[in-house]
Amino acid sequence: MEIRKIRLNNVGRFTDLEVAFAPTEKHASKVTVFVGNNGAGKTTILKSLATSLSWLVGRIKTDNGSGSPIAEDIVNNSTSSSSIDIFVRSTGHPTEDKSEGFRWTLSRTRKGHPSKATSNLADVTKLADYFRLHIAIVDEKASVPIIAFYPVERSVLDIPLNIKKSGKPSDQLDGYDYSLSGRVDFSHFFEWFREREDSENEKGIPLSVMENLAKTVTPAQNHILSELTAVYLASRDPQLNAVRNAINAFMPDFNNLRVQRQPHLHMAVDKAGRTLNVNQLSQGEKTLMALIGDIARRLALMNPSLSNPLLGKGVVMIDEVDLHLHPQWQRRLIHQLTATFPHCQFILTTHSPLVISDTKDVLCYVLDDGELEERNGLYGLDANQVLLSVMDTDVRNSEVQARLDKLLELLQDKKLKAAKALFEELSADLPPGHIELTKAALLIRKLELRSA
Structure with missing residues (x-):
């Protein structure tokens, strides 16, 4: 599934704005990036996408489910109503009109004003029914697309490891929980990781046992260690492996994310060969680890039949993708996103010149006072050139x-x-x-x- 276009009428500072998203004829990548000053409207576009897509998520989860309405406070002050039109393509859908895809309209009229706009949600129902009924009738392990929005307020403030027993097994559609609410809670990632790892250890050989064996085995017993290692690897949870692989791909110095119980219950990770409590990492390290881990977790839940869940499809929106990140990570961020999650469409905002100049075929838009301008040919530019030509900012005082x-x-x-x-x-x-x-x-x- 991919978003092709969105049109905003009287939403926020936009009177009538239409935006196309990569991939396009000129941009082969699946990455669209918005840059602009604070207040230019970047977040409004992402939130509008999330609002519109919430109706698809709601109706995939339950028959005739609802999504989020357009907030009244973003209806343009000079008008009585606003609307969001979205155009989505879903490859493989048997009834999709190849020229039209799926379009739906969400409208909102300000209180006390006569209604001038109406919502049209027929296509979102049609698309949601396909995913929901395909799982229920055709293949209970059929993939569904990830649809997630990570707002600028995201951060790792706590790492809870106490499992809240819900009484129900993990469900494929749990991958949509809190995915578009604008309040992504990374605590769900850590709780899920603990629960999956406990189950993994119950079914196989715990990692701690393997680590102790590796330290005590004699050369004559190496064949035993090899056999146990094979059993250990075969017992690893595929969903957890997807998360571990994603984090390691993004952060090569980090591996072996796990829960340790001694001297107290905590999340641990090996960084450059040294074991650290995750709470000892910087805010940027923790937030990036949780962000990538959460995307991988959702893909793992929603693609149970894929041997590599990271190859799942869908849409991921990240506001201020460079948040808390060192410039070295900013520079390779888009490349890492597309390499780790190659079939996902990414829609990003950024304030960093490094993010948009290091990857080919990225569709970049500059927002200024409600106006949108497409900017091409940014690959290979240095940070100063991007600051001057794209972000209209002096390179020094x-x-x-x-x-x-x-x-x-x-x-x-x-x-x-x-x-x-x-x-x-x-x-x-x-x-x-x-x-x-x-x-x-x-x-x-x-x-x-x-x-x-």
Whole structure:
């Protein structure tokens, strides 16, 4: 399943905005990125997508289920009503019109105003019925698409490991729980991980036993260790393996995520060969681990018949995808997303120039005052070029840049005395080895030699 277009009428700051999403004829990737200043409307687009898709999720989970309404406070102040139109394609659906796909409209009229718009949800019901009935009648292990929205408020504040017994077995459609509510709670990921690992250890050889055996076995007993290792690997939970593999693909220095019970119950991970309590990781490390783990968990739940659940399909929306991340991770983020989850469509927002310049074929939009502009040819640009040409931001402090420009102007005009005075002032303010001052020093030296 892929989102092809969305149209917003009188939603937030948008009077009439239509947006197409990758893949398109010009962009082979499945990644669309929005950039723009705070308040430009990036989050409004993602939340509108989540609101519209919540009706699909609601009707997949239950017959005639409901989704979220358009919030009244985002109806444009100058109008009485707003609407969100969405166009979705679902490859393999037997009744899909290949030219039209599935379209539905969600409308909202402000209280106290006459109704001018109506919702049309016939297609969302048709699409949801296909997924729901296919699972119930054709194949109970048939895949369903992940549909998830990770808002900017996401963070790992707690790592609860106490399992809340619900009395019902894990269900495939549990992958939709809290997926579009705008309040993703990573605590569900850690609780799910603990429960699955307990079940894994009950059915096979616990990891702690294997670790102790590896330390005590003698060379003559290696064949026994090899046989036990084979039994251990065969008993590993495929859903947990999907999560472990996803985290390791994103964070190569991190592996063997697990629950440890000594000296107290905690989540542990090996980082560069050293075992750490997950609570000891930075906020960026924890949030990225939980984000990737949660996507993998949902894919594992929703694709029970796939040998590699990470190959599942669907739509993932992440607001401020660079949140808490070191620039090194920002630079390879999109590549890692598409390599780890190759069949998922990603719709992202970012403030980082590094995110949008390191991957080919990404569809990038710049939002400015309610207007949308497509920007191409960003692959390979350095961060300064992206800041200037895409994000309309100076690469350095504007006052310093003005003084450096003035220094260059004085040198070009051969006003050596004034240039040397300004050079001394800048040298006192800027750190040693500043590249622009180093260039200026060479020019000053040339002028001095010519004067001599």
